[in-house]
Amino acid sequence: MMKEYVKTKEEYSDCILFYRLGDFYEMFFDDALTASKELEITLTGKNCGLEERAPMCGVPYHAVESYLDRLVSKGYKVAICEQMEDPKLAKGLVKRDVVRIVTPGTNLDVQALEESKNNYLMCVAYFTGKTGLSIADVTTGDYYVTEVEDAKKLLDEINKYHPSEIICNDAFLMSGVDIEDLRNRLHITVYSLDPHYFDEDLCRKCLQKHFHVSSLIGLGLEEFANGLIAAGGLMQYLYDTQKTSLAHFTHIDPYLTNKYMLLDSSTRRNLELTETLREKQKRGSLLWVLDKTKTAMGARMMRSWIEQPLISSQLINHRLNAVEALVRQTMVRGDLTEELHYIADLERLMTRTVYGSATPKEIYTMAQTCERLPELRAQAESCSCPELTALAEQIDLLDDVKTAILAAIDPEAPSALKDGGVIAKGYHPEVDELRSIRDNTKGVLAQLETRLRQETGIPKLKIGYNHVFGYYIEVSNSYKSMVPETYIRKQTLTSGERYITQELKELESKILGAHERLIALEHRLFSELLETIGGQLDRIQRTANAVAELDVLAALAQVAAENNYCRPVVDDSDELTITEGRHPVVEQMLKGSLFVPNDTKLNCTTDRCLIITGPNMAGKSTYMRQNALIALMAQIGSFVPASSCHVGVVDAIFTRIGASDDLAAGQSTFMVEMTEVAEILKNATPKSLVVLDEIGRGTSTFDGMSIARAVVEHISDPAKGLGCKTLFATHYHELNDLEGAIE
Numbered sequence: 001m002m003k004e005y006v007k008t009k010e011e012y013s014d015c016i017l018f019y020r021l022g023d024f025y026e027m028f029f030d031d032a033l034t035a036s037k038e039l040e041i042t043l044t045g046k047n048c049g050l051e052e053r054a055p056m057c058g059v060p061y062h063a064v065e066s067y068l069d070r071l072v073s074k075g076y077k078v079a080i081c082e083q084m085e086d087p088k089l090a091k092g093l094v095k096r097d098v099v100r101i102v103t104p105g106t107n108l109d110v111q112a113l114e115e116s117k118n119n120y121l122m123c124v125a126y127f128t129g130k131t132g133l134s135i136a137d138v139t140t141g142d143y144y145v146t147e148v149e150d151a152k153k154l155l156d157e158i159n160k161y162h163p164s165e166i167i168c169n170d171a172f173l174m175s176g177v178d179i180e181d182l183r184n185r186l187h188i189t190v191y192s193l194d195p196h197y198f199d200e201d202l203c204r205k206c207l208q209k210h211f212h213v214s215s216l217i218g219l220g221l222e223e224f225a226n227g228l229i230a231a232g233g234l235m236q237y238l239y240d241t242q243k244t245s246l247a248h249f250t251h252i253d254p255y256l257t258n259k260y261m262l263l264d265s266s267t268r269r270n271l272e273l274t275e276t277l278r279e280k281q282k283r284g285s286l287l288w289v290l291d292k293t294k295t296a297m298g299a300r301m302m303r304s305w306i307e308q309p310l311i312s313s314q315l316i317n318h319r320l321n322a323v324e325a326l327v328r329q330t331m332v333r334g335d336l337t338e339e340l341h342y343i344a345d346l347e348r349l350m351t352r353t354v355y356g357s358a359t360p361k362e363i364y365t366m367a368q369t370c371e372r373l374p375e376l377r378a379q380a381e382s383c384s385c386p387e388l389t390a391l392a393e394q395i396d397l398l399d400d401v402k403t404a405i406l407a408a409i410d411p412e413a414p415s416a417l418k419d420g421g422v423i424a425k426g427y428h429p430e431v432d433e434l435r436s437i438r439d440n441t442k443g444v445l446a447q448l449e450t451r452l453r454q455e456t457g458i459p460k461l462k463i464g465y466n467h468v469f470g471y472y473i474e475v476s477n478s479y480k481s482m483v484p485e486t487y488i489r490k491q492t493l494t495s496g497e498r499y500i501t502q503e504l505k506e507l508e509s510k511i512l513g514a515h516e517r518l519i520a521l522e523h524r525l526f527s528e529l530l531e532t533i534g535g536q537l538d539r540i541q542r543t544a545n546a547v548a549e550l551d552v553l554a555a556l557a558q559v560a561a562e563n564n565y566c567r568p569v570v571d572d573s574d575e576l577t578i579t580e581g582r583h584p585v586v587e588q589m590l591k592g593s594l595f596v597p598n599d600t601k602l603n604c605t606t607d608r609c610l611i612i613t614g615p616n617m618a619g620k621s622t623y624m625r626q627n628a629l630i631a632l633m634a635q636i637g638s639f640v641p642a643s644s645c646h647v648g649v650v651d652a653i654f655t656r657i658g659a660s661d662d663l664a665a666g667q668s669t670f671m672v673e674m675t676e677v678a679e680i681l682k683n684a685t686p687k688s689l690v691v692l693d694e695i696g697r698g699t700s701t702f703d704g705m706s707i708a709r710a711v712v713e714h715i716s717d718p719a720k721g722l723g724c725k726t727l728f729a730t731h732y733h734e735l736n737d738l739e740g741a742i743e
Contacts, residue, residue, distance in 0.1 A: 044057060069111070082098075101243075120161045122134070127171065262651060309635035363413075472498040581627065608718075610726070692728045
């Protein structure tokens with residue numbers, strides 16, 4: 001057995017090997033030393049033919065998920081080596097094989113994952129020129145691909161998705177990107193893969209085989225030469241680690257990074273979109289204000305919308321139309337929200353179904369969700385809104401799935417399949433028979449005994465049991481002459497004879513093996529049901545996506561109604577006009593206190609730049625962030641905190657707010673400030689919104705003022721530079737003179 005262990009370990013040398021032995025997963029040698037320390041479990045030893053006992057530790061198989069999560073969360077890979085045959089039936093060594101490799105980006109345990117957040121795995125194929133990126137969530141089947149031109153945009157994408165694991169080619173490790181910062185500050189596990197994962201031909205063939213296509217043109221990947229390599233490398237990695245068909249990855253979404261508003265990592269932090277700058281908490285962020293979703297799927301989509309605002313006015317207004325319809329129809333919105341309360345996480349549940357790891361209780365929950373879909377769809381259609389009606393049409397009622405589950409699964413089904421009681425009464429006759437035998441052995445034997453007495457006319461015929469030859473029929477000597485010829489004598493007693501019959505032996509076999517056979521039969525029937533449900537993957541995924549979007553729209557409508565938001569006018573002009581605007585987060589944090597609203601008027605012609613002056617704590621930063629957040633909210637399709645608002649679509653928001661240094665990287669406060677400003681000047685366009693706070697503070701007064709003035713002139717003067725919309729806060733009141741100097 002240890003030879004087989006060593007052979008398997010050599011094949012998976014970069015993993016901690018969980019080796020199944022009976023009711024435990026055992027670890028040996030270095031794996032045992034590492035696991036015992038990380039999991040705080042007892043380290044023992046095992047004699048295995050060496051001079052010294054091999055270090056060994058183990059965890060119970062029924063509690064393995066919690067131990068897996070602890071190791072994976074610390075960045076370890078874990079290979080699960082299972083027994084592939086019944087030890088009772090095996091001849092010689094029990095055959096074992098690795099059935100799955102668990103990594104931070106491929107963890108499926110719902111207890112360990114945050115339900116409102118995707119668990120992304122990212123593949124980086126770094127090349128000179130364009131870098132290919134592919135991002136996938138194994139728990140939901142989301143699968144994206146894109147390309148970026150430089151390291152800065154690569155980091156922006158990493159900050160947008162915040163993957164738990166990055167797999168990459170060796171070139172990425174030498175690209176100049178701070179890998180240790182990704183590992184230590186962002187807590188991302190980074191692994192480099194062997195070169196064959198990034199072979200273009202292998203990647204192309206892998207994707208063609210998975211999606212059953214002869215050409216990648218239909219998938220939209222032909223324009224993404226390096227993105228194709230990243231997507232193929234990621235898919236090969238998933239096949240190698242998951243060892244399943246990955247059938248829940250039904251499509252891939254190629255996108256250009258300019259499809260969405262550009263938000264660099266600095267802007268995401270400064271605007272506190274999904275977490276606060278200091279405490280890293282959801283409370284106090286824009287997500288905290290807007291996320292009134294009722295489903296886990298909706299919560300993940302809400303986060304995605306905030307992270308990726310649209311830049312198409314048509315798509316934005318499509319969302320706004322739906323939100324407006326739900327704002328106006330309070331009763332419908334309330335009923336819709338109530339129905340959403342009962343919707344399970346269909347995306348992650350379908351992944352577990354395809355993997356065969358869904359529990360009976362989870363599958364029954366899916367049926368309960370299906371029961372809610374007709375009412376949910378009817379509520380969406382009743383709004384008489386074309387956008388909501390189109391969304392409702394994507395909700396499949398899944399009657400066949402619901403019927404199959406309710407027929408097969410007992411309403412009181414346990415969480416674990418091994419506990420039995422999974423299959424509903426009346427679904428399968430053999431299950432009912434075995435269950436009756438198991439639960440009513442005495443009654444079955446009594447019925448047989450009564451029948452045999454009647455058939456033979458022997459009034460004192462008895463059925464008994466011993467461990468030597470099992471169940472028997474006992475007849476006293478005075479009635480021996482009445483025993484049928486079909487009875488087989490097994491034992492002679494002083495007072496009578498003991499017999500067996502073919503019927504009794506068959507019943508004995510059923511009684512003694514009823515529980516084991518019942519569990520095995522229920523397992524088979526449940527597996528067949530999972531396959532049936534898995535066959536409807538496309539329909540269920542499409543329904544899950546529609547329900548999630550409906551949930552997000554209802555949440556945005558709820559927030560708008562509760563907080564007195566208005567619908568923004570969104571078009572392709574260069575206007576940013578806000579009347580009585582309020583900071584969406586500060587307003588909620590100061591509940592009960594009055595937030596004084598402010599007006600803003602910006603465009604790319606007569607009102608390009610606002611110079612904002614005033615003492616410390618006067619609210620300059622709040623005002624600037626407020627305007628940036630209102631523009632961003634409008635472009636995700638949300639109503640905004642203002643009495644009226646006109647937003648011409650901006651392609652990017654850049655912010656430079658606050659003083660900070662990066663001493664570990666050898667950068668002072670001034671150097672950090674200048675680097676960020678340089679990036680803004682390099683990447684901003686005339687359609688961007690730029691928010692700058694106190695440029696030039698980290699140096700002498702006159703040098704700082706010169707820098708600040710030069711930046712303002714470059715950004716706001718179309719003749720010299722960009723001419724984009726700019727909010728510029730400063731203590732240099734001398735900059736007010738620019739009002740007459742720049743036309």
